[in-house]
Amino acid sequence: MSSWDIAITIGAVVLGTMATRFTPFLIFSKTSKPPAIITYLGAVLPAAVMGLLVVYSLKDVTLWTYPHGLPELLAILALVVIHLVKRNMLLSIATGTIVYMLLIQQVFIK
Structure with missing residues (x-):
């Protein structure tokens, strides 16, 4: 990759990361309560992700x-x-x- 390609790649990664970090703050204001599905996902996803990581970590164990x-x-x-x-x-x-x-x-x- 040339220096220009590397710079474009880094810029795309930075923009993608910033978009995923800032979008929730733009969609949900501080004054309004988030929808019930967002609250539910915030409660159940951490345990689901941990379970997924355990399964993924043990998938190749013989x-x-x-x-x-x-x-x-x-x-x-x-x-x-x-x-x-x-x-x-x-x-x-x-x-x-x-x-x-x-x-x-x-x-x-x-």
Whole structure:
């Protein structure tokens, strides 16, 4: 890509990002209440996205070949335990990720 192509691409990405960030503020004013469907989606989408991420993360796990999904299972258990104890989503996700990375790099080396 030439410098001009890169500049156009970056500009398009910036405009697209700004449009998605600013559009809700233009559509819904501060004084009016958002529609019920928007309120509903705001309540249910975070859990749906987390569920989708879990399914996507585990889609390629095979129980029939080594390491039989053990790193994933141990990382999920660590994540759940930390979340139940600390109730901090960022800490839970970081712990699960670190445990998984340590397990696949150090313990379950092929």
